[in-house]
Amino acid sequence: MRFMMMIKSDEQSEAGALPDEQVFVEMGKYNDALTQAGALLAAEGLQPTSKGARVKFSRGKPTVTDGPFAEAKEVIAGYWIIRANSLQEAIEWAKRVPFEAGETPANSTGAGEVEVRQLFELEDFPVGEEESGWREKEAEWLAASEGSGQIGVGQQQGSAGKRFIIFRKADKDTEAGLMPSEELLTAMGQYNEALINAGIMLAGDGLHPSSKGARVRYSRGKRTVIDGPFTESKELIAGFTMIRASSKEEALDWVKRWPPVDGNGEAELEVRQVFDLEDLPPAASG
Numbered sequence: 001m002r003f004m005m006m007i008k009s010d011e012q013s014e015a016g017a018l019p020d021e022q023v024f025v026e027m028g029k030y031n032d033a034l035t036q037a038g039a040l041l042a043a044e045g046l047q048p049t050s051k052g053a054r055v056k057f058s059r060g061k062p063t064v065t066d067g068p069f070a071e072a073k074e075v076i077a078g079y080w081i082i083r084a085n086s087l088q089e090a091i092e093w094a095k096r097v098p099f100e101a102g103e104t105p106a107n108s109t110g111a112g113e114v115e116v117r118q119l120f121e122l123e124d125f126p127v128g129e130e131e132s133g134w135r136e137k138e139a140e141w142l143a144a145s146e147g148s149g150q151i152g153v154g155q156q157q158g159s160a161g162k163r164f165i166i167f168r169k170a171d172k173d174t175e176a177g178l179m180p181s182e183e184l185l186t187a188m189g190q191y192n193e194a195l196i197n198a199g200i201m202l203a204g205d206g207l208h209p210s211s212k213g214a215r216v217r218y219s220r221g222k223r224t225v226i227d228g229p230f231t232e233s234k235e236l237i238a239g240f241t242m243i244r245a246s247s248k249e250e251a252l253d254w255v256k257r258w259p260p261v262d263g264n265g266e267a268e269l270e271v272r273q274v275f276d277l278e279d280l281p282p283a284a285s286g
Contacts, residue, residue, distance in 0.1 A: 002041065002083055002119040003090040004207060006237065007097065007112065009049075009077040014068065016048045018280070019101075026101035034082060039093065042203070045078040046165065047273040053248065055255045060265030062256045074235040076167070076272070081119070090116050091214050091225055099218040111220075117213040117237070120206040125179060132182070134189030141196060161244040163202065163274040164251040166258075168267065170210070170236035175229065177209045187259035195243060195254065206239035234268070248273065 012019075019027075034040035049067035056063050069075055084090040099112040122139060180188070195201035207213075211229035230236060245251040251271050258269060 001085065001087075001090075002081060002121070002205075003087070004117050004119055004205075004237075004240075005080045005082060005090065005094050005097075006076045006115045006117070007078050008115070009075045010112070013077040014048050014050075014075070016050065023098075023101045024280075026098035030096060030098055031080075033096070034080070034093065039082045039084060040080065041083055042081040043079070044163075044165070045275040046076060047275060047279075049075050049270075049272065051248065052270060052272040053252060055252065055258070055269045055271065057258070057260070057265055057267040057269075060260055062258075064252060064256075071235065074232065075270075076237070078275075087116065087118065087212065087214065090118075091216060094214075094216040095223050095225075097216070097218075100221070112218045114216045115210075115213060116216065117210065118208040120208060124208075125185070132186040132189065134185050137189055137193060141192070141201075161200075161246045163242060163244050163276065164248070165272050165274055166241045166243065166251070166255055167237050167270040167272065168239040168241075168258075169270065170233045170238040171266070172233065174238040175209045175211070175233045175236065177211070184259065191257065191259050192241075194257075195241070200243045200245060200254075202242040202244060204239070204241040207237055210236055242274070 031040060031043055034043075049069045052067040052069075054065045054067075054069070056065070082090060082093060084093065094114040094116050097112070097114050122135060122142075125135070127135075192201060192204060209229065213228040213230075215226040215228075215230070217224045217226060243251060243254060245254065248271065255269055255271055258267065260267070
């Protein structure tokens with residue numbers, strides 16, 4: 001199984017302040033442990049929401065709202081994608097995130113939160129009697145991208161353009177565990193194919209509802225596990241797509257082409273720039 005572990009923002013990350021060297025060192029050790037266990041598939045940090053935007057579709061019409069966003073505790077500062085045998089195994093990894101590294105003698109009441117969510121696999125989607133071929137194309141792309149290393153940690157660094165992740169926000173249907181219609185799967189397949197043909201798609205997956213997930217909350221040196229589901233569906237993530245674009249504006253142009261999510265054309269997406277190695281200080285990137 002694959003799981004996405006999303007670390008929540010705080011005032012420091014939303015202010016655009018980079019962690020100190022000790023945090024980078026401890027995070028490096030944590031990532032090394034994941035790698036040595038054969039669990040790490042991807043790991044990325046996100047620029048603050050001041051460099052991002054949200055696109056809300058109403059009746060199929062997109063409206064763009066530039067960041068920053070007020071609810072810092074609910075936005076995402078970074079994530080890992082790991083492979084684990086169960087949710088419990090993924091939670092054990094989430095418990096090991098080194099939140100203590102960010103504490104100082106003057107501030108030993110550090111806090112943080114990681115949300116653990118299972119990713120959909122192709123076999124999770126029921127096989128329809130009349131499929132459009134989206135499944136075969138998705139399988140071909142996944143095989144090709146894994147073979148080229150596109151989805152791995154730190155891959156594609158130095159390529160032209162910046163990386164942006166598009167988060168699709170959850171709604172009552174995704175949180176209820178309703179599977180997308182064949183029509184929507186076909187439309188998303190066509191959209192992904194356009195991204196692939198443009199040479200800008202790097203990754204993309206859907207997330208199981210939060211009822212199949214958990215949160216690990218760190219406060220005053222103690223870690224607490226909270227099982228899903230979670231109530232704030234408007235801030236939960238239902239899926240993501242990562243692309244490479246020359247600017248936020250170009251990324252938004254692609255987001256505006258997002259297929260309608262339901263019959264009313266309602267959806268909300270968040271566009272965030274991903275940190276690249278050149279954005280980090282030498283001590284962190286080396």
